[in-house]
Amino acid sequence: MSASAQHSDRSKLPSSMANLERNNKILLDLVRQPGNNLCADCGVPEPDWASYTLGVFVCLNCSGMHRNLPAVSKVKSIRLDHWDDSLVEFMQERGNSAAKAIFEKCVPAFFYRPQQKDCVVLRDQWIRAKYERREFTEEDNYFLQAYNSDLFESTLWKKGKDNKQFLKRIFLLSRKDFTLRYFIKEDSKVPKAVISMKNLNAVFQPEKIGHAHGLQISYLEDERMRNLFVYHTNGQTVVSFFNAIRATRFAYLLKKHPTLRDNDLIPQITTLCLKEGYMEKTGPTQREPFKKRWFTLCSMNRKLLYFKSPLDATELGAVFIGTEDHGYSVSESSSRGMRGGRWHRGITFETPGRQFVFMCEQEQDQKEWMEAFRKVISQPMTPEDYANCKTHVIFKH
Incomplete structure (x- = not known):
């Protein structure tokens, strides 16, 4: 290599380092701004990762879930990775608040928004619903119509009452009479149980049930609490069923308490035990x-x-x-x-x-x-x- 070429390479190095430091400083300033200072997906403070294809700042845990969507989201550390000028400019243009205006434009009131401590399947499906399936952008109303339909059917694996074996059962949510029915066979005319929305509660319990997608459904029957334990191998199926339960419960509460605001009813839809x-x-x-x-x-x-x-x-x-x-x-x-x-x-x-x-x-x-x-x-x-x-x-x- 000639002396002039070596000098040229050395002169580029400080400029490259300066750009790197400048871009990292810009990103650190951006992530402190209101909106960006909380993870775009779970709300945890001080996110230190970002999706440079979506323009959102996210926490370490949510960044791992973004990596499972390589066609949609690509992530970098805002502290440790190299950022090109064009990517930093995109983060400046977008940011969490602008991204939420796009990807969370029409999230229904009943839809569960997971927090940091929620189980993996809830957080994973929330991220997939927003960015992969684009359920809340108003581009396609298929999912919103499904949640709000008069009947919502799902096939799940349910634990037997007196043994540990899980058996396939058909569940049917009805907004017409605010009930959840389940059937032993596909061609069954008579349901095994008809459960009122009045006292029904649903909560994910993966550790308790022993399955990553385990869901517990509780309700009152003759003044005693009854529990159903179900799961599905597909995360989208079980989380969609959970949100359909919430949609039906929300419709029931709206009818029962027509004068209350949504914000008063939402905490009552489904609740975690203390x-x-x-x-x-x-x-x-x-x-x-x-x-x-x-x-x-x-x-x-x-x-x-x-x-x-x-x-x-x-x-x-x-x-x-x-x-x-x-x-x-x-x-x-x-x-x-x-x-x-x-x-x-x-x-x-x-x-x-x-x-x-x-x-x-x-x-x-x-x-x-x-x-x-x-x-x-x-x-x-x-x-x-x-x-x-x-x-x-x-x-x-």
């Missing part, structure tokens, strides 16, 4: 041996439910949780004098009619259960809560 897990419990005299049971605490119906195991179809018992003014309280307790318990982190729950004693395995579990109890106790009771408290079921041992 806390669930194993505790040990004793009987009403507190001299009975402790038994390990699976507990679920829900703020919406103010009930602590218990089951023999996490995948039980029906609760063994429940107790209503009122407010402090009505004689409800929770406190730490000791295991001294208690018979048969292996765990020693105690909780005493007082109600007007009975004192309950529970034991947790770890101090952290005890702390989380106490916080969950106190959260429900501190919530003011609604007229519907007053009606429910008269029909609660006291624990069996």
Whole structure:
């Protein structure tokens, strides 16, 4: 190589480095701006990745899901990767707010928008719905029409009531009478169950069910909670079914509460329980041996439910949780004098009619259960809560 060529290469290097530093600084300034300072897909603060084909700033977890859509989205680190001038200019032109105006133009009120802590299938399908299928751009109303149709059918794998085997079942959502039916066979004329939207709740439970797409459907039947555990191998199918449930529930709530605004109804469509897990419990005299049971605490119906195991179809018992003014309280307790318990982190729950004693395995579990109890106790009771408290079921041992 000639001396002049070597000099030319050396002169280019500082300029290239300067451009790199300048572009990285521009990107870091961009990501601090309102809108860009939260992940475009899950809302987590301080995203440090970006899709340079879509023009959005995303977090590390969501960037991994974007990589699964190479025909639609290509990502780079805004701190570690080299950015050409043209890509930086596109990020300046687009950004999260402008991208949302395109890709989230007509997201229905009922549609679930996943957050950072939601399971992978929900976040993955949200990203696919926005950018791959472009469900909310108004280019094609097929998906919106499907969610809002009078009937929505889906075939899912459902856990049998008395065994661990999952069997194929046909589920049918009806907006005409606000029900969910399921059938054992495709040609069945009579459904195995007809479930009202009134008390139906659906929530993803992949770890509990043992499948990445596991969905739990809960509802009241004869004043007792019933659970259905379902999944589908295709993520789009099960998330579409979940959002169709939300659409039907939302339509039911709109009809039941015509004067309430959407923002008041949306939190009621489907709800996560405050806390669930194993505790040990004793009987009403507190001299009975402790038994390990699976507990679920829900703020919406103010009930602590218990089951023999996490995948039980029906609760063994429940107790209503009122407010402090009505004689409800929770406190730490000791295991001294208690018979048969292996765990020693105690909780005493007082109600007007009975004192309950529970034991947790770890101090952290005890702390989380106490916080969950106190959260429900501190919530003011609604007229519907007053009606429910008269029909609660006291624990069996």
